[in-house]
Amino acid sequence: MSDHIQQAAEHRKGLLITAFGGLALTIDIPLIKLSEGEAWSVVATRGGMTFFAALVMWAGLRLFTSNRDPIIPGRTGLLVTGLYGIAAISFMLAVFHTTTANLVFILAFNPMFAALMGWLLIGERPKPQTFVAMAAMIVGVALIVSDGLQAGNMIGNGLALFTSLLLSLIITISRKARTGMGFAPLIAAIVPCLVGLVIIGGPGGIVLPHPGWLALNGLIVIPIAFWCLATGPKYISGPEVAMFYLLETILAPVWMWLIFSEAPTRLGLIGGAIIVTALVAHSLWQLSAHRRAVRSLAPRHPL
Template sequence: MTTSPPASADHASHYATGMTLVGCGGLVLSVDIPLIRLSESGFYTVIVVRGVLSSLAAVLIWWLARRMGRATGPLIVGRLGLLVSGLYALATILFLVAVYETKAANVVFILALNPMFAAILSWTIAGEKPSRATLIAIPATLVGVLMIIGAGIEAGNWLGDLAALATAFLIALALTLARRSRQDMRYASAISAIVPAMIALPFVATGGGLESEAIGWLVVNGAIVMPLALICLAAAPMFVPSPMVSMGYLVETVLAPVWMWMIFAERPSPLSLVGGALIVATLAAHAVAELAARRRMKVAHRP
């Protein structure tokens, strides 16, 4: 006679699965901006190629999973799934605006606000009250973002910085809604890339076709990198709260500027660097505090 594992073990397994998805998603996502820059492609070309390949790859992965008996749900789950996909589609457009209008370090530093936005939205939408550490971290990260945007105004990059800020908010909102629904929306973010691609297609057609000096990098990005990263991050809310999922973007925040410096010698401005360091340090301290609190709760609930 076999016995089922205790609930605590099941919870720990779910949490480990979720954090693995978060870590893998963030690691893969960190090469997104470098690959876009390496391709030397036009704005609309990136939207079309990246969007079409990402959505096709997601459909293929979903179809193979169904054939193997590992997925039975639809690609888009009801009206809420459509809303979440729409949020991801808008976030995709704004993200690419940010990539083209400001420095890569500014983009990823601002995107690191995801956990703070997710914590606020989880509180207001899902009723998950933020911890004391989160409430302390929110104003510190906002100061960091204001420093980055201030540097962007001086350099004329404020439009890209604001687009990155809107992207962070939209992604956090999509993750929170997916978390609240308890539905499998792992394919929503990758599938939604087809929407901006269809919008940009006429501009590519009337502008002389695809504009790219090294389209192979863009194909790798759209067909492999983005689907893998987006599916991992979109699946994680089924296992862990959305603020923890947003921590995946902190991995990108740390690594993407390193890749940009190594490949393109692109360095952020001093004020942006200070603001970004403040955000990263605050979020790192926040993560340590949250993990410590979780451990104390586990110890307190042990029989």
């Protein structure tokens, strides 16, 4: 009975941590846009700030707590960190090459990719309901991509799809490792920072009209969001972690509409609605199935 209670408590802990991270992530793109910076300047500055915040957080944990976990846990941690670095670059470039709505709708493919990765790498075969949801989402992404072809932002849509694939792979590897990866995406921020600095010719080439917004993003919002999201797989399944990326899918376009009056196109909105509907339905089914499985493991009274 104690094992069951502990398992349930850890699952709730994972859900709360990951939900908080997903909620914080919803204001990432609006803060990037508010800085009004040149693309590679934003990539370099945001990455450098996030890397600095990670070092401060890690030093604080070692100084004020008994936590002595390595900042990057072994070879798997190095792999995850490298993949996060690549994903950070592709995500930032997608921000500047497609609409926010298209970007987050395509990133919402994350749970489906996570399910496929779990099948290939961990042996967790997706249920028939997952395949149905995937089919619906493919239709939604096809509508968004066709709309992007007409609008001339196919590069941005492609980068968004690549980022979603990488994030799903990262979540699956982290889930298989079952170890704390909270600092991996934060340390990985040094990769886009260095790439951006090389491209703009050093710190002197940085163009940021409103750096305060980016400082809020890179020093506070992103470290908190990605630490929570990267810690989630230690306690809950990959598809469950990926589900909380949906908060950005739903809320980021709302913030962009309220702040910048950036409304999605008709086809983009239809495709996004199909994706979100399929994901919400699938996620609710998955959570229900998980709860039934946990309850079935609970010891029953003999009478």
